[in-house]
Amino acid sequence: MLLVSNREDTMGGDAAPAQRRQRRTSPAVSAVGGSATVRKRLAETQALHWNRRLFHFLNGYLLVLAFRSFSSKRVFLTTLAVLWTAQLFLEIMRLLNPRLNALVMVLMGPFMRSQEQHRFSGMVPFILGALITIALYPKGVAIIAIVVLSVSDPVAALVGNMVRRYIPELDHSTRARHNKSLVGSVAGFAAATLTMFVVFRASSLRPGNTLCLWLNCLVPSAAAMLAEWLTPSPQRTLPLRWFPFALDDNLLIPLVVALVLQFTVPCLGGVDFDISPWIFL
Numbered sequence: 001m002l003l004v005s006n007r008e009d010t011m012g013g014d015a016a017p018a019q020r021r022q023r024r025t026s027p028a029v030s031a032v033g034g035s036a037t038v039r040k041r042l043a044e045t046q047a048l049h050w051n052r053r054l055f056h057f058l059n060g061y062l063l064v065l066a067f068r069s070f071s072s073k074r075v076f077l078t079t080l081a082v083l084w085t086a087q088l089f090l091e092i093m094r095l096l097n098p099r100l101n102a103l104v105m106v107l108m109g110p111f112m113r114s115q116e117q118h119r120f121s122g123m124v125p126f127i128l129g130a131l132i133t134i135a136l137y138p139k140g141v142a143i144i145a146i147v148v149l150s151v152s153d154p155v156a157a158l159v160g161n162m163v164r165r166y167i168p169e170l171d172h173s174t175r176a177r178h179n180k181s182l183v184g185s186v187a188g189f190a191a192a193t194l195t196m197f198v199v200f201r202a203s204s205l206r207p208g209n210t211l212c213l214w215l216n217c218l219v220p221s222a223a224a225m226l227a228e229w230l231t232p233s234p235q236r237t238l239p240l241r242w243f244p245f246a247l248d249d250n251l252l253i254p255l256v257v258a259l260v261l262q263f264t265v266p267c268l269g270g271v272d273f274d275i276s277p278w279i280f281l
Contacts, residue, residue, distance in 0.1 A: 049161075053154035055111045059123070060150025063130055064143050068275075077135055084127045091120050125251035133254040140273040141261045144199055145254035148224055152192035153249060156228055160184020176229070185229040192221035192257075202276040205268045212267040220260040227252045 063080075070076035094101040095118065105117060112121060129149070134142045160181030164171040174182040196217040231249045265271055 050158075052111050052113075053158050056126075056154045057150050059126060060130075060146050063127075064146050064150075067134065067139070067143065067146075073134070073139065077131065080127065080131050080134070084124075084131055087127065088124060091124060095119070122248065122250050125248035129248075129251040129254045132251075133258050136255075137258040137262065138271045138273075140203065140275060141258050141265065141271055142254075143275055144196060144220075144261060145258040147199060148192045148195055148220070148257050149250065149253045151195045152188040152221070152224055153228065153253065155191040156181070156184040156188030156225075158184075159187035180229050180232065182229070185225050188228055189221050189225035192224050193217045196221060199275060200268070204274045204276075205265075205270075209267065216261065216264045216268060219264055220257045223256045223260045224253050227256045 067076055070079075090104075094104045101117070105112070108121075116122070126149075130142075130146050133145050137145070160171075160183060163181060163183045164175070170183065171181065176182065197213070200213060200216060228249045231247055231252055262271060265273075
């Protein structure tokens with residue numbers, strides 16, 4: 001379970017170094033009852049968190065791999081819907097049960113943010129976004145949209161946090177009020193563009209127009225960057241801080257990319273196309 005973004009919790013400029021180090025990581029919830037206390041250190045939003053970035057990528061990779069292996073789209077959608085419902089139920093139960101929450105923190109702590117200790121994890125909008133995208137769009141378009149999310153979002157988060165850590169002057173001049181890094185978003189755009197180029201070259205489409213190929217790489221990638229840049233996260237749509245359906249870039253990016261591709265990909269030969277398996281194996 002994860003929530004991936006390239007933003008940070010706001011930190012006061014007069015905080016002492018020890019306080020800053022303390023804010024970088026925070027202990028997870030402790031087990032209730034008994035003599036043993038379970039503690040797990042969870043990364044704050046500003047941490048580079050390499051294992052989280054890799055986990056985010058693998059989530060999308062394995063989801064696409066599973067989608068390609070199913071002969072029936074209906075069966076896969078049903079399976080994914082059951083998986084999402086089960087995950088949502090588990091999330092609700094862990095937030096209501098401190099013991100279960102403590103266990104989840106121990107098992108999934110290396111991949112979770114500190115704020116996810118008391119709210120829904122990013123996997124809820126991640127799977128929901130993939131589910132809606134697969135349901136609404138053709139197979140090839142849905143695969144590309146999910147792959148773009150799996151690659152661009154971790155890259156944006158990693159680059160944004162690296163700039164904040166190592167080039168604070170640049171970060172200060174390019175970071176938005178809602179803590180989104182413009183440099184990180186641009187890096188995500190570049191990663192999305194390169195990813196789409198590779199995937200299109202591995203598809204059954206045979207674009208005769210180079211301009212059309214780059215149009216399909218650049219325009220959806222720009223839309224993904226804007227969705228990532230404009231969507232603060234975690235964000236609430238109801239007073240409940242852990243409400244699962246708040247706007248989230250994990251939910252919006254695949255939907256936005258797929259929507260744009262519906263208008264741009266016909267110039268490559270149509271929206272119904274397959275992608276060579278070597279790119280996923």
